Amino acid sequence: MVHEELLARLNEAGYKNWLKAGYCLLRVKEGLCEFMDQEMRTFHKTVIKNNTALQRGQTCRYNCRPKANQFQSACPVCDEWRNEILRHHTKPYGIINWGNCKPWLWPTEPWELAKAFMPRGHADKYRAEQCDAAALLNVLHLCDHFHFINQALVTQVIHCRNELMHSCEMQVSDQWMGRFQKSLQELIRHLHHIPAMNAASQQIHEMLSVDLSLNFPGVDSVDGEDTEEVEIESLSQWETELLRESIKEQLDNDEHEGRPVDLKKLQTLHRFLRGHKDLEKQFRTELDSIEVLEEQMQKSFNKER
Secondary structure (H helix, E strand, C coil): CCCCCHHCCCCCCCHHHHHHHHHHHHHHHHHHHHHHHHHHHHHHHHHHHHCCCCHHHCCCCCCCCCECCEECCCHHHHHHHHHHHHHHHHCCCCCCCCCHHHHHCCCHHHHHHHHHHHCCEEEECCCCCCCCHHHHHHHHHHHHHHCCHHHHHHHHHHHHHHHCCCCCCCCCCCHHHHHHHHHHHHHHHHHHHHHHHHHHHHHHHHHHHHHHHHCCCCCCCCCCCCCCCCCCCCCCHHHHHHHHHHHHHHHHHHHHHCCCCCEEEEEEHHHHHCCCHHHHHHHHHHHHHHHHHHHHHHHHHHHHH
């Protein structure tokens, strides 16, 4: 069976919960995409309307580019747009990922403004559908254009998402799923005015209600029937998407926040990927990066002893 290792992983309750939660976040992202694109176009127009300097329609004069998270512009146009971003940022004194942005596009591309409110790693994302749920939720949270949205509900889901992506064993408990489901349902109810979120809500409800281990070929089901092979193909695709997002998050996030990567967590992640032949093959590049980082950290640890 092509997907027998995936089916075996689905017998692990914690991993099955992890996948379900990740699937729900993918649906949230899809539910928000059109709304976010529309709202950022509105935000962009509002910024220009309220700033006489920007109404002149001038463009970048010096091909201004950020350096990592630093952006000091000699160009008056880019400088004015930077000031507007800070003015509308709910946490202007925190980390702002200027490296996401292409400042010369701020006058014409609304999504370039959105990227200033996202976690790093979104420099080459040009519309909402290319971003993950975390990016869109962070825009909702950090841009004051979305003052009409209950921020407490947004931050609850962001917190759950971060816990999920930082789980190096790719497992969460039933108790955690209960908290996650409650937070997600509260946010979705709050966003009921977004048509696509209503469709996402139905998909999320169906996913949280189903027992994945009982719904694929080769596994006994409650009514004795097997579903089509295409279903496990779909599951395999979003498992890959979620794993890639989680691995990247765990390799990048702590270092970005000024904290060293946790060696024990890194080793646990390494064992998880090595323990599944299909994942070991699929994430060969990521494993190489993990092994190099492990070696560097181990050498550093030995020197300090």
